[in-house]
Amino acid sequence: xxxxxxxxRRYDPESGDAPYWEEHTVDLEPHRxxxxxxxxxxxxxxGSIGIRCSCxxxxxxxxxxxxxxxxxxxxxxxxxxxxxxSKDGVIEVEPMGNMPVIKDLxxxxxxxxxxxxxxxxxxxxxxxxxxxxxxxxxRESMVDVTQxxxxxxxxxxxxxxxxxEVDPEFIGPAALAKAYxxxxxxxxxxxxxxxxxxxxDPHGIYDCTHCFQCISACPKGVAPMNxxxxxxxxxxxxxxxxDRNNGERHEHAFASLIxxxxxxxxxxxxxxxxxxxTPLAKFKPSAAAELASSLPSIAKALLRRKVTPAAxxxxxxxxRQDLGQIKRIYDEVEGREExxxxxxxxxxxxxxx
Amino acid sequence: MRVxxxxxxxxxxxxxxxxxxxxxxAPLLDIELVALERASCCGxxxxxxxxxxxxxxxxxxxxxxxxxxxxxxxxxxxxxxxQGAQSECQERLDASAEYRARINETLADEGLTYEKGLTNKNxxxxxxxxxxxxxxxxxxxxxxxxxxxxxxxxxYIVRPDDxxxxxxxxxxxxxxxxxxxxxGGTVTDYAGSHKCCGFPIITMNKDASLKQxxxxxxxxxxxxxxxxxxxxxxxxxxxxxxxxxxxxxVGRDLGMPVxxxxxxxxxxxxxxxxxxxxxxxxxxxxxxxxWTASVVGEVDATAARG
Numbered sequence: 039x040x041x042x043x044x045x046x047r048r049y050d051p052e053s054g055d056a057p058y059w060e061e062h063t064v065d066l067e068p069h070r071x072x073x074x075x076x077x078x079x080x081x082x083x084x085g086s087i088g089i090r091c092s093c094x095x096x097x098x099x100x101x102x103x104x105x106x107x108x109x110x111x112x113x114x115x116x117x118x119x120x121x122x123x124s125k126d127g128v129i130e131v132e133p134m135g136n137m138p139v140i141k142d143l144x145x146x147x148x149x150x151x152x153x154x155x156x157x158x159x160x161x162x163x164x165x166x167x168x169x170x171x172x173x174x175x176x177r178e179s180m181v182d183v184t185q186x187x188x189x190x191x192x193x194x195x196x197x198x199x200x201x202x203e204v205d206p207e208f209i210g211p212a213a214l215a216k217a218y219x220x221x222x223x224x225x226x227x228x229x230x231x232x233x234x235x236x237x238x239d240p241h242g243i244y245d246c247t248h249c250f251q252c253i254s255a256c257p258k259g260v261a262p263m264n265x266x267x268x269x270x271x272x273x274x275x276x277x278x279x280x281d282r283n284n285g286e287r288h289e290h291a292f293a294s295l296i297x298x299x300x301x302x303x304x305x306x307x308x309x310x311x312x313x314x315x316t317p318l319a320k321f322k323p324s325a326a327a328e329l330a331s332s333l334p335s336i337a338k339a340l341l342r343r344k345v346t347p348a349a350x351x352x353x354x355x356x357x358r359q360d361l362g363q364i365k366r367i368y369d370e371v372e373g374r375e376e377x378x379x380x381x382x383x384x385x386x387x388x389x390x391x
Numbered sequence: 392m393r394v395x396x397x398x399x400x401x402x403x404x405x406x407x408x409x410x411x412x413x414x415x416x417a418p419l420l421d422i423e424l425v426a427l428e429r430a431s432c433c434g435x436x437x438x439x440x441x442x443x444x445x446x447x448x449x450x451x452x453x454x455x456x457x458x459x460x461x462x463x464x465x466x467x468x469x470x471x472x473x474q475g476a477q478s479e480c481q482e483r484l485d486a487s488a489e490y491r492a493r494i495n496e497t498l499a500d501e502g503l504t505y506e507k508g509l510t511n512k513n514x515x516x517x518x519x520x521x522x523x524x525x526x527x528x529x530x531x532x533x534x535x536x537x538x539x540x541x542x543x544x545x546x547y548i549v550r551p552d553d554x555x556x557x558x559x560x561x562x563x564x565x566x567x568x569x570x571x572x573x574x575g576g577t578v579t580d581y582a583g584s585h586k587c588c589g590f591p592i593i594t595m596n597k598d599a600s601l602k603q604x605x606x607x608x609x610x611x612x613x614x615x616x617x618x619x620x621x622x623x624x625x626x627x628x629x630x631x632x633x634x635x636x637x638x639x640x641v642g643r644d645l646g647m648p649v650x651x652x653x654x655x656x657x658x659x660x661x662x663x664x665x666x667x668x669x670x671x672x673x674x675x676x677x678x679x680x681x682w683t684a685s686v687v688g689e690v691d692a693t694a695a696r697g
Contacts, residue, residue: 122559200546200586200587200603201587201592201599201603203586203603204589204599204602204603204606205596205598205599205602208599240596241596244592244595244596245592245595245596245599246592247546247587247589247590247591247592247600247603248436248440248546248591249546249550249586249587249591250475250546250547250550250551251546251550251587253550253551254550254551254552267439267440270440271440271441271442274441275441275442283595283596284594284595285595288437288594288595289437289440289441290441292435292437292438292441293437293438293441293442293445296431296432296434296438296449300431300432301400301403301404301431301432302400302401302404302432302435303404304400304401304404304405307594308594311594311595312594332636334635334636335632335633335634335635335636335673338632338635338673339405339632339673342670342671342672342673343671344405344406344407344408344632344671344672344673345405349404349405349407353404354400354403354404356429356431357428357429360429360431363452363501364431364449366500367445367448367449367452367497367498368445370497371442371444371445371448371497372442372445374444377442377444378443378444378493379443379444380443380444380447380483380486380487380490382482382483382486385486385487385490386486387485387486387487388486388487388488
C-alpha cells in the first residue's frame with residue numbers, strides 16, 4: 039500500500055458558496071486508479087463528494103474529469119502516474135471544462151455535449167430503397183469509420199476544446215467525429231447534405247483551430263481533429279462545397295500557392311481566402327473589405343518595415359528547378375485515381391507487428 | 392555543431408526578424424547553419440488537410456535534402472508549426488516501410504530518397520538537449536535579471552506528446568521555462584502558455600481567432616509579464632501583428648511585446664535589440680528595450696568580467 043493525497047475541487051451551486059479545494063489522503067497501490075482513490079475518500083471521509091462513474095474499465099465514459107489540469111477518465115489513470123505528473127505531489131482533480139458544474143466533479147453533459155451530438159443528426163439516414171435483407175458494404179469502408187466509432191462519449195475532448203473556449207457555439211470535436219462516422223458510411227444517403235450543413239455553419243468544421251487538444255485528450259484514440267480534417271477533405275475536394283466561411287477557399291488557395299511558389303506567399307493567402315484562388319482576388323469586394331478592416335495591423339507592419347512593399351508584390355519563391363520538382367510531385371500525387379489516406383490507427387506501425 | 396537548417400516560410404516572409412536573429416545568434420552558440428534552400432513549405436497542416444499523401448511527399452523531399460546535407464548532425468527548424476506538421480508526416484513515413492516505399496517512388500525522379508529515422512529538432516529542443524542549459528548559462532553576457540517572461544509554445548510543438556517525443560526524460564513542454572531561467576529571467580505563469588493563438592482560423596472565424604489571441608495576451612498582462620516569448624512565427628503573427636485588432640475584440644489595451652525565441656536568447660548573449668530586429672515588431676518591445684538599457688541589463692558590466 040502507498041499513500042496518495044488527492045486535492046478535489048468541491049462545489050455545490052445550490053449552496054450559494056464559492057468552489058473550494060479539499061484534500062484527502064488515501065491508501066492504495068500505485069497501479070490503482072484515481073477513481074478508486076476518489077471512491078475511497080468518499081467512503082472513508084466524506085460521503086457527499088460528487089463523482090459520476092459506472093464501469094470502472096474505461097468503456098462507459100462516465101468518469102471524465104481533469105487530473106492535474108488534463109482531461110482524462112478517472113478510472114483510466116493510475117494513481118502513481120498521476121502523482122508523478124502533479125505540480126506538488128498532490129493529485130489535483132477538478133470537473134471537466136466547457137460545461138457547467140452540477141456538483142463537485144459532475145458536469146452537465148446534457149447542456150453541452152449531448153446537445154451538440156444531436157446537432158449532427160447522429161443516426162443513419164438509409165439509402166432508398168432499403169434492401170430486403172442486409173446492406174452489403176465493402177470491408178474497407180467500414181474499417182475507415184472504426185476510429186470514429188471508438189468514441190465512448192466521455193466528453194474529455196469537449197472539456198478542453200480551445201475553440202469552444204472562446205466560441206461556445208462551436209459544434210466541437212466529439213460531435214464532428216460522430217458526423218464523420220456517417221459521412222464515411224456508404225449506407226448513408228445524405229453525405230452531401232451533412233457536409234454542406236457542417237461547412238456552411240459558422241461554428242462548423244472550419245471553426246476548428248487544429249490545436250491537437252482533442253487528440254491529446256481522447257482516452258480511446260479517436261483523434262477527433264483528424265476526423266474534422268477528413269470532413270473538410272470530403273466537403274472541399276470531393277463535393278466541391280464552397281462554403282461562406284472561406285474554409286474551402288483557404289485550403290485551396292494555400293495548396294495552390296505552394297505549388298506556384300514552393301513557399302508560402304503570405305500577402306496572397308488572406309485576399310485569396312476571401313476572394314478566390316486568383317492574383318486578382320485582392321480587388322474583389324469581399325477581400326478588399328477584409329483588407330480594409332485589417333488596416334490597423336497592416337499599416338503598423340508597413341511602418342515598422344516588418345512587411346515591405348517588395349515582399350508583398352514579389353513573394354519569395356524557390357529556384358526554377360526546385361519549383362519544377364514541386365509541381366511534378368503535385369501533379370503525380372493529385373493525379374491519382376484515389377486519394378490515399380494512410381492511417382496509423384488502422385494500419386499500425388511496422389515495429390508493433 | 393553543424394545542422395541542416397530549415398528556416399520555414401514565415402520566418403523569411405512576414406517575420407523576417409526571426410530568421411535574421413537566428414543567423415545572428417548561431418555563431419555565438421557554435422551552431423553552423425547549412426540552409427535547406429531547396430526545400431518547400433511544410434504545409435502547416437493545411438496541405439495535409441487537403442491531401443495527406445501530398446504533404447507527406449513534400450516533407451519527405453525536405454527530409455531527404457536534409458539527410459543529404461553533408462556533415463550535418465541533424466535537421467533543425469525554428470517554427471513550432473514546421474516542427475508539428477513535419478513530425479506528423481514523419482510519423483506516417485516512419486510507421487510503414489510499404490508507405491515509405493510508395494512516397495520514395497514519387498521522389499525517385501529527383502534522385503531523392505528518405506530513409507527512416509531523421510532527427511528533426513526545433514531550435515528550442517536543440518538548445519536544451521544538444522547544446523545544454525549549462526553551456527547556455529556560460530555564454531550569457533547580459534542576464535535577463537528582473538525581466539518577467541511568459542512562455543507561449545504554440546500547439547504544434549506540445550501536442551500530441553507521443554508524436555513529439557514528450558516523456559519523463561524529455562519534458563519538452565517545459566523547455567521554454569527552463570531556457571528563460573537559464574538566461575537569468577523570471578518565468579511568468581499564466582493560463583494561456585500552452586493554448587492556441589487562434590491563427591489557423593483567422594480567415595474563417597476572425598472573431599474567435601482574435602478572441603483567443605486577446606485572451607491569452609490579457610492573461611499574461613494580468614499575471615505581470617513584461618513580454619512573451621514564442622518559438623512559433625505563426626503565433627507571433629496573431630499575438631503581435633494582429634494585437635491591435637485583438638485589443639478591439641477583447642475590449643482592453645494589451646501592449647504586450649512578443650519576442651521570438653532567438654531574439655530573447657540574443658539579448659542575453661549581449662546583442663543589441665536592433666540587430667535582433669526588435670524595432671520591426673508591431674507592438675514596440677519598450678519594456679524589454681528599457682530593460683536592456685538599464686543598469687542591471689548593461690552588457691558591458693558583465694562582459695568585462697567574462
